Amino acid sequence: MKTKLTKWGSDYGLFVIVVILIVSIWQIIVNRGIIPAFILPSPSAIWRSLMNNRELLFQVHLPATLKEVLIGFAISVTAGTMLGVGMHFSRSLEKVLYPFLVISQTIPLIAISPIFIMWFGYSIWSKIAVTILTAFFPIVVSTYDGLKSGAEEYRELLLTMGANRWSIFKKIQVPLALPSFMSGLKMSVVYxxxxxxxxxxxxxxxxxxxxxxxxxGSLQADAVFAAIFLLSLLGIVLFLLISLIEKQLLKNKVHI
Known part of the structure; x- marks a missing residue:
């Protein structure tokens, strides 16, 4: 345990010091009136707002956002992985769909979101649709690129041993694609x-x-920053969970 704490301190100790320094300077600047509190509330004011609104935030709003994120992420991973694998196996499918995937990322979310509201109303599915549009692309690209980058020498070796395409896919391409796929997952969950x-x-x-x-709308900047803090914390926690899963998968992966 001591060794792990020491390693964590050596890896992230500087980061913690920088964060403490930034928060301290931030607090001093606001307290001295250099920046008005209604523009940039102090960290202590944000914390008080978080505590004052904790029941509303933690019992109503955070669970609602988390639900949308998890459903959107699950759909994005399932559909994105299937599409990436399909594009890997079918050159024609890749030529048809890849341009549409790129085009989907050029559409501003602010412009497309009202259309989803028109289609789905103010239900949860309008938010999930926006989430999928945001998170779908990294999954597809990371899956496709990871499978395409499989080592050619191993593939040729298995072909000489009589392996079919499915065996090559399962034994060579999937293990080698895992790092790229997991990177896509980490990006996607934050998106x-x-x-x-x-x-x-x-x-x-x-x-x-x-x-x-x-x-x-009511000019409560401290409450706005409290919500932003929770959103940032949610993204960090989900990112770390995917990183933990990645670490376990890659550790247990059979080396070729």
């Missing part, structure tokens, strides 16, 4: 938080994005 927040901001009755929009 899900962004997508859910944008969807809530444009039309919702609950969620951290809705809460921050309502608080900004």
């Amino acid at each position: 899900c938080v962004v997508g859910a927040t944008i969807g809530e901001w444009l039309g919702a009755s609950e969620g951290l994005g809705y809460f921050s929009r309502r608080m900004s």
Whole structure:
């Protein structure tokens, strides 16, 4: 345990010191009136707002956002992985769908979100649709690129031994694609938080994005920053969970 703590301290100790320094300077600047509190509230004011609104935030808005993120992420991973594998096996499918995937990422979310609200109303599915549009692309690209980058020498070796395409896919390409795939997952889960927040901001009755929009309308900057803090914390926690899963998968992966 001591060794792990020492290693963690050597890896992230400087980061913790920098964070403490930034928060301290931030607090001093606001306390001295260099920056007005209604523009940039102090860390202590944000913490008080978080505590004062904790029941509303932790019992209503955070669970709503988390639900949208998890559903959108699950759909994105399932559909994105299937599409990436399909594009890997079918050159024609890749030529047809890859341009559409790129085009989907050029559409501003602010512009497309009202259309989803028109289609799905103010239900949870309008927010999930925005989340999927945000998180789908990294999954497809990381899956496809990871499978395509399989070592050619191993593939040729298995072919000489009479292996079919499925055996090569399972024994060579999937293990070698795992690092790329997991990187896509880490990007996607963070994008899900962004997508859910944008969807809530444009039309919702609950969620951290809705809460921050309502608080900004009443000029409660400390409450807005409290919601932003929770959104950031949610993204970090989900990212770390995927990183932990990645570590276990790659540790247990059979080396070729």
